[in-house]
Amino acid sequence: MTSIDRHKTLGLSESDLRRMYYLMLAARALDERAWVLVRQGKIAFTVGGEGQEAAQVGAAMALKPGVDWVLPYYRDTAVVLALGMTLEEVFLAEFGKANDPNSGGRQMSKHWSRPELRIFSCSSPVATQLPHAVGCALAARLSGEEALAWVSFGDGAVSKGDFHEALNFAAIYRLPVIFFCENNQYAISTPFRLQSPVPRVADRAAAYGIPGITVDGNDVLAVYEAVRAAAGRARAGEGPSLIEAVTYRFAPHTSNDNDRLYRSEEEIAAWKSKDPIKRFGGYLAECGILSPEAGAELARQVHAEVAAAARRALLAPEPLPETAGRFVYAEPESGREH
């Protein structure tokens, strides 16, 4: 197998690869646009996944949209796009608009929720979603569904008791859960070595007797391969897996962060030279699937789409103040199935 056969071995078609590349470009462009909106004072806050697109797209491609429970965390722009959320929907959340399908403007942006796509509701407290994923898997098993639960989180989340308790339960009951850590080296300013006594998040899997895989998170195909394998195990009743995608966050933690206080330009530059998008673009060019020129054209097109989506979202209506009290509890008249 030469290096340009990798996607074939994985059963990915050329159109799959083009879609993956498109998703990575789109997520990047979207996140970058959000920073511009913050600087323009149009939104109060943003958080992005720039640099982590390979990890996110690789993982999402291995899931069944609308079937599997997906519990992404706040950096997973590319994940939700891959599952079917539109650019405009993400921007509606960015602006906190009334018809933001995630939360109707109640949550910070990137706090996902899309029941129709089985994208679970994401809150801010770190790691609380891990037990939720276990619960989704439990529900799926009990209902006789084939669904698995995929949940992502950062390297910081691994320190929390929730991580331990969730993996422990999932392992005891061999539940179909994929625990997917996007190890981007930092939890805000705190470097991984102050978060973890072991060099790899995947080393933690031994405590639960489950597979622990470390994968190059900037290699979209490698991530896809690892998650697909874990999904196979999950669907075959072989229980949970822990996957660590080693990657890097290019931008500050959020729009409230100044990352120059805790990491050097050199460090950032070194990681940027491993940009997962460039890398995947290189692979596509090498395979003759997308020439550099076609890639550049695609990037332009994506930027235009992103800009248009942002513009449309900006013009969408704001939430009505008097709706602030709705849905603290069920409303009988809301017509929703309880």
Place this chain on the structure above:
Amino acid sequence: MTSIDRHKTLGLSESDLRRMYYLMLAARALDERAWVLVRQGKIAFTVGGEGQEAAQVGAAMALKPGVDWVLPYYRDTAVVLALGMTLEEVFLAEFGKANDPNSGGRQMSKHWSRPELRIFSCSSPVATQLPHAVGCALAARLSGEEALAWVSFGDGAVSKGDFHEALNFAAIYRLPVIFFCENNQYAISTPFRLQSPVPRVADRAAAYGIPGITVDGNDVLAVYEAVRAAAGRARAGEGPSLIEAVTYRFAPHTSNDNDRLYRSEEEIAAWKSKDPIKRFGGYLAECGILSPEAGAELARQVHAEVAAAARRALLAPEPLPETAGRFVYAEPESGREH
């Protein structure tokens, strides 16, 4: 090395061994007496460590009383006796008397606390003491003290987030902590296999990059050896260890439990045939340190001591109702150093 040379290799003298045997007998007799007191209606509640004496005495013998921070859990009668708590003091707690040095009758029995011996205050919520031990070790290091922290807990406690968070922190900062799990196979009715996806608690150590040792918890010398080695590592600045002493609880969980609902007479009998006290008595006889006759005589003497201590404690004054409100906060007039 023949089997009867073991204690010499460990540097334990004959009088050490006699003391260890005495402590095991005393703890057993004390715990058993407490059950009688419950049946007599003299106390409302008890909990005991019968069957776990080898683990407890073996561990405690490797610690420096009054120097090391000791955070025992509610089964550790033998641990506190080994550190210097008297039989009468334990009974004062059993009866909830005013001069119970543990809590003055405020806590359930076996909820230890003895500042003079650096025995930490033990509460009921499972596993909360693990981070406390880490904090004690942190304080000791910062004060330049040579003290380590030893903390014990059951197999159920391993499931809690506190376990994970405490080991993680201790490992990152290489703090002198010995995490000592008395794996007695059950958390109330819940068997270890429903608590743990891995066969050994010690397997968890891999997640923290620290030594994880499983030891026969019914072999007092083996436990001593393991804890002494961990203490050596801790004092040498090599960080924490996780030790699992595999043992069994002979009695019901507490006086409120009916263990026949979840385990068979055969299972209990099989473990009782491995009674750590009989086993150690056999070793002492084999070594010619304590003949069976002398052992029996010692047991009689211990029972008399225990009975006398219980009688004295029974006659001690009850707490005065109007003291119930004291020490919710510091009292300026109490004369205690803050």
Place this chain on the structure above:
Amino acid sequence: MAVRNIVETVAHTLREEMRRDSRIIVIGEDVAKIGGVFQATKGLLSEFGPERVIDAPLAESSLVGIAVGAAAAGLRPVVEIQFADFIYPAMDQIINEAARLRYRSNNGYHCPLVIRTPYGVAPGGGGGLYHNQSVEGMFCGVPGLKIVAPATPYDTKGLLIAALRDPDPVLFLEHKATYRAVSGEVPDEEYTIAIGKADVKREGRDLTVIAYGLMLHQALAAAEKLAKSHIDVEVVDLRSLKPLDKELICRSVRKTGKALVAHEDCLSGGIGGEIAAVIMEECFFHLDAPVMRVAAPDIPLAPYSRHLEEHVVPGRAALEKAMRELARF
């Protein structure tokens, strides 16, 4: 109509609802094999099997967290927290997750979850500082959560069915001292009691006592004693602590002009402050006396020694004294 005590009623009602609704699962520490340390889930494992009745690992935070995920994904989990004193590790999942799920997803997800837990002092039970606590005061400020605390077998069944069918998270508090001590007739047929509805358990004209759980029974007993002194006490059983039945409370207080709120929890920060404030806000000009509170002093509940415990835990005597004082106004 069967006569049952409260713990039997819990087990019986769970069984009946589990037969009717296959989405209900029961999960907690020691709830399956032995049917719970109080036997509140007795018999469920043998009827419904280990898929629906789960002996969970000792980890309250994920216990609730897993139930939140399962509830959102279509099940109807019933979590048992073995003692209310051990609910704190799960606060994050209860407050930040369960109670906010519907709101934050703009009605996209919801969380039909029941958290059952025994609370309160079992007098002389030797439970000490960690098997006797009341926690309701801490949760009554959590929007998105409902809290019920029935005091009779009849109300237990009706409210438990209502909780199990409620589309939002319900904290279901069972006073452990009532588990076996309080028995009563329980209809065989299914019925619900609306969450948020209080109940006048004794009518009276002179003053209103508002209580729940064990204190309800103490209040009723004290009211009988006062009746002999020709003081006619109305006793309101709150039953639901969130939402509060302000309407019924105020109707009663407007009638009697005097109110006493009783709870076993500490005075400061207990739910009594909220109720007293509501009464003042809504019925100030009907009040002939300040709203009184009978509660434990601000001391950790409850010290082990019976001598200390009795001193701390408010009982019938304290209630009676306060009621007489209030009547004298």
Place this chain on the structure above:
Amino acid sequence: MAVRNIVETVAHTLREEMRRDSRIIVIGEDVAKIGGVFQATKGLLSEFGPERVIDAPLAESSLVGIAVGAAAAGLRPVVEIQFADFIYPAMDQIINEAARLRYRSNNGYHCPLVIRTPYGVAPGGGGGLYHNQSVEGMFCGVPGLKIVAPATPYDTKGLLIAALRDPDPVLFLEHKATYRAVSGEVPDEEYTIAIGKADVKREGRDLTVIAYGLMLHQALAAAEKLAKSHIDVEVVDLRSLKPLDKELICRSVRKTGKALVAHEDCLSGGIGGEIAAVIMEECFFHLDAPVMRVAAPDIPLAPYSRHLEEHVVPGRAALEKAMRELARF
């Protein structure tokens, strides 16, 4: 005398006390290298080193738990919870451990621990449902704990020193909207303000407003406006939420005959109910009107969209309206 804002005062006071007492350590997420996400621990790492200023792993439960152990073993830990919204995982360690340690050991151990945390809504800050919460109502029922919530730089210094020297656990609440918005003179010398003492920030005769944190400033501003309508408002700054300064509160209410309690937290279960109940108990016959409460509605605080946030968070306008209404009684 330097002029400082509140967050600078926190950092400055910590530094001064750490110089005086080598037992003080600061531990929290991102407190060392970057000096905290709000810069409240800025400069401490470089002066005191990584042994005393610790960037802890992301784990609030053990963060407090480790500090409890360290406090009992002789240190004086200051824990930062990055946002009050993230304190819930630590509830067990705060309530069951820190607050009960002295009591349960019959004065054998104690826990001199300060937990600092920014709380409250930063208006328009985009913090959403998990960076805006108020948590004081939840802790005011915990015996063994003290709670302070200063509103000015002067009080921040005095209360922080008092907290750092207190032998018992103190929850130190810093309203994040005041961090940079509120500045004032801070004496250079050391001084303490007794925990449990409120302060009359504005004298008046017609009605008493009781507030703390950001609401104190809203109340003062509203009082100035009402002065133009010849309504003379007394504004009490609670400063300490536990213990409450009942004496000062009652002295003021007895004088004015009218009381309004204001907080940003939700109405139900907020600390206002407790205060209203106390006022009624102690000053009933001095009251010319019911004690009023201004608070957020029972809605999760606070939705992200500014349009929603503004609707939910009580501000100066709501206060002013209530004050006028109360004055009319």
